[in-house]
Structure formats: structure tokens, C-alpha cells
Amino acid sequence: MTDQPTAPGQPEDGQPDGHVDTVKPDPAWAAVPRVADISGTHDAPLAAAAPGDQNAHAPRRRRLRRGQLVGIIAGSTAVVLLAVAGLVGYxxxxxxxxxxxxxxxxxxxxxxxxxxxxxxxxxxxxxxxxVLLTDAAYATASGRVTGYRIAGVERSGDTATVGVYLTQSGRRVPATFTLEQVGTDWGVFPRWELRAPTLGAVDLVVKGPPRTAVEVAGQRTRTDSSGAVTLQALPGTYDVAVDGGKWFSAKAATARVLGFGVTGSSPVSMTASLTAAGTQAATAAVDAWVDGCIASTETAPSGCSFYAYGENPANTYTNQKWTLDTRPTVQVDGWLTKGWMVTTSSFGSATFTAAFTGPAGTGTATAGPINVNASGYVTGFSDTGATFVSAIGNGSSDTGS
Structure with a gap:
């Protein structure tokens, strides 16, 4: 047999001899942790690196768990949503x-x-x-504001001006409103307060007795001593009527208030005319005045249009009296500054008589006939009737005295 070198740790004959040498691992792998140790997952054991594999000793990238990835995405989405919500809220x-x-x-x-x-x-x-600034009064008005359009807004410091076109009786009526900044909400948004706009007004003049009762939009009030009344009013058209009771009346009218501002309605002028009952009462008042003058025992009755004169200072007069021979005829005309004018169509006549005693003896003194002028004014009415004031002083226009 040819001798072959034996590998380290092997018996020379290549057979185990009952003693196994431990193969020492490569020191480079001792520093590489297992995947399971760093990720908490149970990955498959590392496969043995193939000889010449350059990535065999490279550390593995740490993979994100699904929960972590979802959390990151959710967090990013929440930030975006908060930003959008903030912009929308602002x-x-x-x-x-x-x-x-x-x-x-x-x-x-x-x-x-x-x-x-x-x-x-x-x-x-x-x-x-x-009296017109109520729900009830405005409910009866016609030609009210039925719509509007904001035309423009201008700001200057803490003041803002808002231009508006009001829709009133089918026409556009311009109006301007002013606001003032009175603070902020949450320290960010300005808080505005509307400055009270100048209201229009119903301006009414009644050519009739002072303090005449009138009704505007069903609300009762009275004119002043000059016969006028001014009532603040919102935009609209208001019915106006004179309430003269049974004595006088006036043709109904309307007052139109356009928009807001210092300009009121076109002044409404109403002339009071006597009713049949008023004319009758006026004539009765003239007759009562004449009768009062005739009832006087004075030669020059106070407030009357006639008088007698020519007394002899040497005589003593008794049983003095006036006698109405003919009652004057009068005509009641329209209202003037002082009242309903009363003119005398034909003079009446009166006679004054008195008994006297003097150096010449006793007798009866007579003056007349004297014209009775009943011209003047009916200035007003009360529950008892009309009030007449003579326009003629004592005897200023009399003849035949």
C-alpha cells in the first residue's frame, strides 16, 4: 500500500481508534450571533458557508417586525391627519x-x-x-328686507366695514355696517362686535289738533305739540292712520323706510278733516260761544266780538243785559295753523239794554243793533265736543254800535 498522509485528528490508518479529536471552530464565527438571538424569531439554522462565499462572514440585516412597521405607518398617518385637521380647523x-x-x-x-x-x-x-321696534309691528309692515348680498369687506386695524345690498320690495338697497374687534377667541381668532346701525324713521306730520292719536303699523302713539311725530323704524313700508275718534279723520297713508341710515322716510303729511259729527260739534261750539257772550252783563263781554259803549258817568245802571236778535251764520273750513277755520257767512245782531237812574231821572238805555261776528277757529275736541276760539277782539270789526 502507498502511504497517504493522514488528516490531523485521524489515526494513521484512517479508522477511528476510539478517540475523537474535537475540531475547533473558526474564530471568526464566534462573534456572529444567531438570528434567533437578536430577532426573537426561530429561523432555520445557518447553512454552512460554501467555500469561497464572500458573504459568509457578513452580518445579516435586522428585519422589522410587522407590528413595528404598522406602528410607524400609523404614526406617520396620524401626524399627516393632525396637520390636515389643523389646517381645516383654522x-x-x-x-x-x-x-x-x-x-x-x-x-x-x-x-x-x-x-x-x-x-x-x-x-x-x-x-x-x-313702538315700531317689535315683532308685532314689523309683522304688519310690507316691503321688508327679504334677502341680502355681502358686497365687500374692508378691515382697518380693529375696525371692519361690511358693504351689503339689501333686497327690499324687489329692489337693491345699499347699506353699510361697521364692526369693532373686541378681543380674540383662543388667542387666535378675532372676535367682532357689530356697531348699532343708524335706523331709519317714520316721519309724520298731522295737520290737525296737537297730540292727535295716530296708528302706525297698528301701534298707537300721539303727535307732539306741533302735530309731528318721529318713530325709529326698520326697513319696510308702514301703514299710517289718524285716530280722531268720531270728530275728525284723515286719508290713510303709508311711510316707506329704505335700508339704514340717518335719512328717514319721506315725511308723511296728513290733513285732518272733520266728520259730519265734527262739523256739527264745531257749529254747536260757535253757538255756545255766542250764547256765552249774550249771557254776559258787561257792556264789553270778555273774549267776545261785540260791545256797547256811551254810558253817562252821572247815571247808575242796573238790569244790564244782552239780547240776541239774529244768530250769525258760520261756515267751518279746513285746518289752518291754529285750527279748523270758522268764517261768518252772515253777521248776527245783538242789542244791549239797561235801566238807569240819574240827574235826569230814570229810564232805559239801549245800544244796538250790534253786529255779532263769529269768526275764529275750532282748535280741538274733547268728550264733550269742540273747542271754539274767537279770532275777533271786542268790537274790532263791529259796525252800528
């Missing part, structure tokens, strides 16, 4: 805090007829005399 917050939102709230309530809410939106506090 956009929504900015929109809801825009100054025109306050104007829209005011006009929405007004268009719906919610006057109390609209006035609260605008910071308007009606007084007792503001």
Missing part, C-alpha cells in the same frame, strides 16, 4: 370669525321677522317710545 375658525358673520346673523334674524333677536345682535336697546 380655515373653519377663520371663516366663522369673519366680521361679515355678525352682519349675516343680524340680517338673517331681520329677514325672518325676529326683531328682538336682530336688535340684540346689533346691540340696539329700544325705549318705550320705539
Amino acid at each position: 380655515s373653519v375658525g377663520s371663516t366663522s370669525h369673519a366680521p361679515e358673520r355678525q352682519v349675516e346673523a343680524f340680517l338673517d334674524d331681520l329677514s325672518a321677522g325676529h326683531v328682538d333677536d336682530a336688535l340684540a345682535d346689533a346691540g340696539i336697546r329700544p325705549t318705550k317710545s320705539d
Whole structure:
């Protein structure tokens, strides 16, 4: 046999001799941990490296577990969603805090007829005399605000101006509202407050007695001493009527208020005319005045249009009296500054008589006939009738005295 070199650790004859030498591992592999030790998974044992394999000693990349990968993806998605939500929230917050939102709230309530809410939106506090600033009054108005369109918004510091076109009676009516910034919400969004807009007004003049009762949109009030009344009003058209009871009336009218601002409605002028009952009462008042003058025992009755004169200072007069010979005829005309004018169509006549005693003896003194002028004014009415005031002083236009 040819001798062959034996491998280290083998008997010379190539057969085990009962003693096995341990083959020492390559020291380079001692530093490489197992996959199972570092990943917690049970990978298959490492296969023996093929001779000449360059990657045999390269460390394996650590693979991410599925839970870790899902967590990373979910976290990234949450960050993106939070960013989107933040942008959306800021956009929504900015929109809801825009100054025109306050104007829209005011006009929405007004268009719906919610006057109390609209006035609260605008910071308007009606007084007792503001009889038109109620839900009930506005409900009876026609030509109200039925819609609107925001035309533009301008900001200057803490002030914003909102231009609006109101829809009223089918036409566009411009209006401007001013707002002031009064703080912020969450320190980010400006908080705006609507400055109370200047309201329009119903301007009414009644050519009739002072403090005449009138009804505007079904609400009762009175004119002042000059016969005028001004009522704050929201945009709309209001029915106006004079309430003169049974004595006088006036043709019904309407007052139209367009938009907002210092300009009121075109002044509504109403002339009071006497009813049949009013004319009869006026004539009765003139007759009562004449009768009062005739009932006087004075030679110059106070407030009357006639008088007697020519007394002899040496005589003593008694049983003085006036007698109405003919009652004057009068005509009641329209209202003037002082009242319904009463003109005398034909004079009446009166006679004055008195008994006298004097140096010449006793007798009866007579004056007349004297014209009785009943011109003047009917200034008003009460429950008992009309009030007449003479326009003629004592004897200023009399003849034949």
C-alpha cells in the first residue's frame, strides 16, 4: 500500500481508534450571533458557508417586525391627519370669525321677522317710545328686507366695514355696517362686535289738533305739540292712520323706510278733516260761544266780538243785559295753523239794554243793533265736543254800535 498522509485528528490508518479529536471552530464565527438571538424569531439554522462565499462572514440585516412597521405607518398617518385637521380647523375658525358673520346673523334674524333677536345682535336697546321696534309691528309692515348680498369687506386695524345690498320690495338697497374687534377667541381668532346701525324713521306730520292719536303699523302713539311725530323704524313700508275718534279723520297713508341710515322716510303729511259729527260739534261750539257772550252783563263781554259803549258817568245802571236778535251764520273750513277755520257767512245782531237812574231821572238805555261776528277757529275736541276760539277782539270789526 502507498502511504497517504493522514488528516490531523485521524489515526494513521484512517479508522477511528476510539478517540475523537474535537475540531475547533473558526474564530471568526464566534462573534456572529444567531438570528434567533437578536430577532426573537426561530429561523432555520445557518447553512454552512460554501467555500469561497464572500458573504459568509457578513452580518445579516435586522428585519422589522410587522407590528413595528404598522406602528410607524400609523404614526406617520396620524401626524399627516393632525396637520390636515389643523389646517381645516383654522380655515373653519377663520371663516366663522369673519366680521361679515355678525352682519349675516343680524340680517338673517331681520329677514325672518325676529326683531328682538336682530336688535340684540346689533346691540340696539329700544325705549318705550320705539313702538315700531317689535315683532308685532314689523309683522304688519310690507316691503321688508327679504334677502341680502355681502358686497365687500374692508378691515382697518380693529375696525371692519361690511358693504351689503339689501333686497327690499324687489329692489337693491345699499347699506353699510361697521364692526369693532373686541378681543380674540383662543388667542387666535378675532372676535367682532357689530356697531348699532343708524335706523331709519317714520316721519309724520298731522295737520290737525296737537297730540292727535295716530296708528302706525297698528301701534298707537300721539303727535307732539306741533302735530309731528318721529318713530325709529326698520326697513319696510308702514301703514299710517289718524285716530280722531268720531270728530275728525284723515286719508290713510303709508311711510316707506329704505335700508339704514340717518335719512328717514319721506315725511308723511296728513290733513285732518272733520266728520259730519265734527262739523256739527264745531257749529254747536260757535253757538255756545255766542250764547256765552249774550249771557254776559258787561257792556264789553270778555273774549267776545261785540260791545256797547256811551254810558253817562252821572247815571247808575242796573238790569244790564244782552239780547240776541239774529244768530250769525258760520261756515267751518279746513285746518289752518291754529285750527279748523270758522268764517261768518252772515253777521248776527245783538242789542244791549239797561235801566238807569240819574240827574235826569230814570229810564232805559239801549245800544244796538250790534253786529255779532263769529269768526275764529275750532282748535280741538274733547268728550264733550269742540273747542271754539274767537279770532275777533271786542268790537274790532263791529259796525252800528
